[in-house]
Amino acid sequence: MQLMKHEHHIIFDGVCNLCNGTVLFILKRDSKKRFMFTALQTHAGKEILSQSNIPPSNFSTVVYIKKGVTHLKSTAILNILKDLGWCWNLFYILIIIPPCIRDFIYDIIAKNRYNIFGRRESCMVPSAELRERFLL
Secondary structure: OOOOOOOEEEEEOOHHHHHHHHHHHHHHHHHOEEEEEEOOOOOHHHHHHHHHHOEEEEOOOEEEEEEEEEEHHHHHHHHHHHHHHHHHHHHHHHEEEEEEOOOOOHHHHHHHHHHHHHOOOOOOOOOOHHHHHHHO
C-alpha cells in the first residue's frame, strides 16, 4: 500500500479536540491544499506510522512527514506553520529554542490535552468537500 505519496502529510489524534481544532485551523489557511491528513486511529494512519517506524502505541504527538522526512512534537508544529506560509511562517523562528525545552512544553500540553480540551467518542468525519484531503 503506497500511502506516503503526498509531500506534506499530517497524522493526528482523531479523537482529540485540540488536534481536530488544529486540523481545521490548517485546512482553513492551506489555500494551496498541500497538506494531507490522517487520523492515527485509521488503518491508513497506523500504516503510515509503521512505514515511518513510529510505534502507534501511547501516541501523544502530531507527526508531520514532509517530503519523506518525519517531524515530531514541537518540530512538527513549527514546520507545519512554516509551510502554511503568510505570517504563520514567522513562528518558525522558535526553532532556535532547543528541542528539549520546546518538547517539554509540548509534552505537558499533550499529556493534558483531553482534560483541557476534551475528546470525542470517534474520529471527525470530514465533509464531502474536505474528504479528498484525508486518508481514511
